[in-house]
Amino acid sequence: MSKLASIFFLISDSLLWPVMIGLLLGLALAVWRFGKTLRVAFERRRERNMVKQVTDSLEKGRISEAEKLLRNSEFSNRSNSVLSTLRALLESRDDSALLDKMLADAQHQRFERAKVLRILMKFGPAFGLMGTLIPLGPALVGLATGDLEALAQNLGIAFATTVVGLAVSSLAFLSSVFEKSWDIRDSILCAFAVERII
DSSP: OOHHHEEEEEEEEEEEHHHHHHHHHHHHHHHHHHHHHHHHHHHHHHHHHHHHHHHHHHTTTTTTHHHHHHHHHHGGGSSSSSHHHHHHHHHHTTTHHHHHHHHHHHHHHHHHHHHHHHHHHHHHHHHHHHHHHHHHHHHHHHHTTOOOHHHHHHHHHHHHHHHHHHHHHHHHHHHHHHHHHHHHHHHHHHHHOOOOOO
C-alpha cells in the first residue's frame, strides 16, 4: 500500500510544474483574447450606423441599395465584420444553394471562434484546482514535521494557482458573454438577409 501511495505522490508532484506552466500560458491566452474582444467591441461601435442603414434597407426590401452601401463601406472589407458576410451574401444572391452554404459557413466560423473561450472557461478552474491540491500534500508533511517554511511556501503556491485559474476562467467568461451576444445578433441579421434575398 505504501509503495502505491508513493507512486501517486510522485505522479502528483511531477504534475505541479506542468500545471503552473499551463496556467501561465492559459492566462496569456485569456488576456490576449480579452484584448481582442475589446478591439472588436470598438470596431463594432464604429460600424453600428452602417449596420443600421443596411438593416433598414433590407427591411424595406431595397436589396440594391443595401448592396451599394456595403460596396462603398470601409467596414465590409474586414474579415470578422458582419458587413463583410452580408456583402458576400448579397453578391451571391442568384445562387440559393450557395447562400445556404455561406450562411452555414459563417455560423461554423462563429462556433470555432467560441471554442477557445469554452476551453479556457473549463481549463482555468481545473488547472487552478490541481495547482491548489498538489502542494497541499507537501504542506501537510511540512506541518507534521514542523517545517513551517515548507508549509508557507506550498500554501503560497496553492493560493496563487487558484487565483490565476480563476482569472483565466473569468476573462474567458467575460469575452464569451460579449461574443455570444454579437454572434446571435449577427446570425439573426444574416438569416434575415438570406430570406430577403431569396
